[in-house]
Amino acid sequence: MTGWIRACGLDDIEQEGARRFDHGGKTYAVFRSAIDEVFCTDGLCTHEAVHIADGLVMDYEVECPKHAGAFDYRTGAAKRLPPCINLGTYPAKVEAGEVMVALG
Template identity: 95%
Template sequence: MTGWIRACGLDDIEQEGARRFDHGGKTYAVFRSPDDEVFCTDGLCTHEAVHIADGLVMDYEVECPKHSGAFDYRTGAAKRLPPCINLRTYPAKVEAGEVLVAVG
């Protein structure tokens, strides 16, 4: 693991929202849950490589904006077809109002 990297400010993500984060030539998605926890997943849908942070976020799921497949962003689990491959997840935390993720 490469250590903790700043993804964005917590206030940059609406509650039940997502934000795209690019680092090291890879795209990630950072989510803010209804209870203000933060989570990080790969940024592209496993079905057709669409930016997952552009999808609808409700409760603990994100819906892919292209084919309406859904993932649990806490675990990366594919919850609704067409995706059948889970998203990879990464540790995320908030310190001093900054969202930090551990990618690598």
């Protein structure tokens, strides 16, 4: 695993929101829960490679903006079809108001 990388500022993500983060030729999604927890997943839906950060975020789930499939962004688990493959997840934390992710 690489070291911690700055994804964005915590204030760059609304509560129950998401933000796209690109690094090393790959797209990720960073999520902020209603209680300011942060999580990071792969950034593309496993069904049709749509940017998952553009989807509706609510109650620890993100809905794909294309076909309304859903994932638990804490675990990456596919929760509603059509996606049936989970998203990859990565450690995330807040340090001095910055969202940091560990990519490996």
